[in-house]
Amino acid sequence: MPEPVTALADVRFEGIAIIAAAPTADMVTLRADLAARKVQAAVKQAVGVAVPAPLCANMRDGCGAGWMSPDELLLFVPRGEGAAKVAALDTALAGLHAAAADVSDARAAFRISGPAAREVLAKLTPADMAPGVFPPGGFRRTRLAQVPVAIRADADGFTLLCFRSVAGYVFDLLSGAAAPGSAVGYFAPGA
Structure with a gap:
């Protein structure tokens, strides 16, 4: 049996946050x-x-x-x-x-981490990403721009789940929102 692979192999982007394909359970x-x-x-x-x-x-x-x-x-x-x-x-x-x-097999997963991870997601989703509203252990079914996603908050970042068919689009959205120099400063770093 072949080994499972992520939708976009081992993609990774580093800017104000780190965006990386995550192995899926x-x-x-x-x-x-x-x-x-x-x-x-x-x-x-x-x-x-x-x-x-x-x-x-x-x-x-x-x-x-x-x-x-x-x-x-x-x-x-x-x-x-x-x-x-x-x-x-x-x-x-x-x-x-x-x-x-x-x-x-219908899902793809991404890890969003780093000091501005929360801000990167807040740029793209209507979900309230404030630390007091979406703390570690929080889980939301929401949208990221035009696609449905689920987001889980962990102590060291976020896991975002999307349909495998839109994984490239989601990675590009997250990478754009995490571009160097794109910090808005809405949340304190690491919040």
Whole structure:
């Protein structure tokens, strides 16, 4: 079996922030009643964390769950385990109105880091990127210019997920917003 590759191989741009293609974990989208005990138990079993609160992600050792909507989670599992996790979720949630699908190959991921990472994203998304509104552990489904994305805030930067088909466009947008000399100074460096 060939090794998985990112949508744009190992692209990287360094300016006021560092933009780099990120290796992707397998991703499973789960639609279900997130308040149901059976769903909460199945998520915990699948990724080792609890169902996150709205606009949050719970992550541990590269696995976790991001809140996408009142009835949808994006689950992050080790590479190569997406299909097995979908089968396990289907079994655990049998009889419930629920659906799980492996969306790993449809997604691309980028890491945005450095002292102006938050500002670079704020230039491109309508999501409020203020540190007090979008702290580490935050997770947003939003837009980056004209395309849908999800953004997860971590202690050392951000992970941005987009459809694989628009990865080149997203990389170019992020690189332009991170161009040397483009700092606006809206957020304190490293905020």
